[in-house]
Amino acid sequence: MPLLGFSFNEIMTKKTTTPSPPPPTNTRPQSELRYATGSTGFVEQRRSARLNIPIRIEYTLSLSNAGENKGSVFAKDISIGGCLIELNHELPPDAQMGLSVFLGDGDTQVLHLTGLVARQHLTTNGLYEYGIAFDPLTHKARKQFTDFCFAKMYEMVGLKNWPNVKQAPKQK
Numbered sequence: 001m002p003l004l005g006f007s008f009n010e011i012m013t014k015k016t017t018t019p020s021p022p023p024p025t026n027t028r029p030q031s032e033l034r035y036a037t038g039s040t041g042f043v044e045q046r047r048s049a050r051l052n053i054p055i056r057i058e059y060t061l062s063l064s065n066a067g068e069n070k071g072s073v074f075a076k077d078i079s080i081g082g083c084l085i086e087l088n089h090e091l092p093p094d095a096q097m098g099l100s101v102f103l104g105d106g107d108t109q110v111l112h113l114t115g116l117v118a119r120q121h122l123t124t125n126g127l128y129e130y131g132i133a134f135d136p137l138t139h140k141a142r143k144q145f146t147d148f149c150f151a152k153m154y155e156m157v158g159l160k161n162w163p164n165v166k167q168a169p170k171q172k
Contacts, residue, residue: 055103073085
């Protein structure tokens with residue numbers, strides 16, 4: 001009896017008439033969201049989900065011909081792999097940056113990272129958007145960032161604190 005339109009002998013000898021799919025033209029994996037929604041014709045540039053909340057970032061950029069460029073900016077979005085910032089001046093492509101990412105309120109939780117300018121785009125309002133790719137995070141930095149993201153997501157949907165958030169003991 002044929003199984004799925006193929007006989008047992010055809011399946012065992014791999015002599016089926018179903019053609020093999022063509023090799024992928026894009027080696028970057030499709031995002032889970034695009035896979036789930038069946039979206040096609042889009043090459044995913046990011047490897048991880050983004051958090052669209054303002055996070056203060058201080059950056060230091062060492063320029064060989066102009067010394068050091070420092071500044072503070074709020075990221076337009078951020079993920080475990082990078083962030084998007086907007087500046088009013090141009091940066092060199094592939095520039096290396098030192099970054100201090102301020103998680104939470106105040107200066108108590110700061111991630112010190114390095115990254116590079118992965119892409120730039122001049123917006124219609126004359127500002128430069130920069131995609132900054134972070135260098136690989138340490139295990140500790142990755143956990144700290146992940147806990148921060150989950151705490152923010154819990155806060156956004158109105159749930160109590162993320163379980164890893166340390167709270168002061170209740171007074172009796």
